[in-house]
Amino acid sequence: MNLKPLFDLEAMPGNERHDNGFTGQDILSVSQFDKEKLSYIFERAREMRAVVKHASGVDLLKGHVLACLFYEPSTRTSSSFIAAMERLGGGVIPITQGVQFSSVSKGETLADTIRTLEQYADVIVLRHPEIGSAKAAASYASVPVINAGDGTGEHPTQSLLDLFTIQDELGRLEGLKVAMIGDLRYGRTVHSLTKLLLQYDVSLRFVSPEILRLPLAIMNQVIDAGVDVRETHEVADVIENADVLYVTRVQKERFTDLAQYEEVKEFYKITPEIMKRAKEKMVVMHPLPRVGEIHYTVDSDPRAAYFRQVQNGMYIRMALLAMVLGKA
Secondary structure (H helix, E strand, C coil): CCCHHHHCHHHCCCCCCCCCCCCCCCECCHHHCCHHHHHHHHHHHHHHHHHHHHHCCCCCCCCCEEEEEECCCCCHHHHHHHHHHHHCCCEEEEECCCHHHCHHHHCCCHHHHHHHHCCCCCEEEEEECCCCHHHHHHHHCCCCEEEEEECCCCCHHHHHHHHHHHHHHHCCCCCCEEEEECCCCCCHHHHHHHHHHCCCCCEEEEECCHHHCCCHHHHHHHHHCCCEEEEECCHHHCCCCCCEEEECCCCHHHCCCHHHHHHHCCCCCECHHHHCCCCCCCEEECCCCCCCCECHHHHHCCCECHHHHHHHHHHHHHHHHHHHCCCC
16 A cells, blocks of 8 residues: 555645644634535545554654543543544543543643643643533634533544444435434433534434433434434334444433432343344444443444544544644
């Protein structure tokens, strides 16, 4: 494979020839992306995958520093951003083990933390428990801020890697039947992916207990977009026709009433028996972590794409970091 466009920095899209439209920009919401921009991101992600597969990495971001600031625990998002930056030759300031080990534990405000980190870093990735926190951080920062999840609001980089995975696995985005299962009320990954899918000719099925239904505001967006949509409580209603089964865990940390959590925590479980009713050509996805909603014996099913989904996260985040720093 010819990797010249990836190693010849002067020839890479967005460097010398033209502005990629992302240089210096914050990544805060999926509302920033239309089909053209999504296509551009996915092309860059495929280039990044080629770099990793054939050369492990590249010094594209050598000399640049990423500050990884996580106010909530994370495994996949934090480690994939760190891996993405290091694969591109950059450095990382990792504040990923909870802010109890940082000056936040002393009462430092988000504004001061951001203004401090931008003195050392060229880009900041933020996860925070409050909706709107990433937007607020971006207003304080003079360097790009990437939203890695703001409470129950959005998780744009996750939805980008989800959409990329769907296209990669099935070869298309148009005409698909997508079923989302589990915690649709608090699941920010569901919220963001739903909004992105509204740009395509898809059918949506939402499967959840009554107390975890998709928020009305998002459902109204789906209806206003004229998308074929239905809600149900039963996986059996969607399993035979679904092209994508997007499963989410019930998030204990979002419940104020733990009795409610106990009622719904094991409401759904995807098993080999259920998968026997699914299409031969379809994918099962999960943003992870899982806590029992997909049986481990499903992992060996070739339709189980959730670990390939995890790997795609690094490629998407490599692309985004290079893009906001004007290198892709």
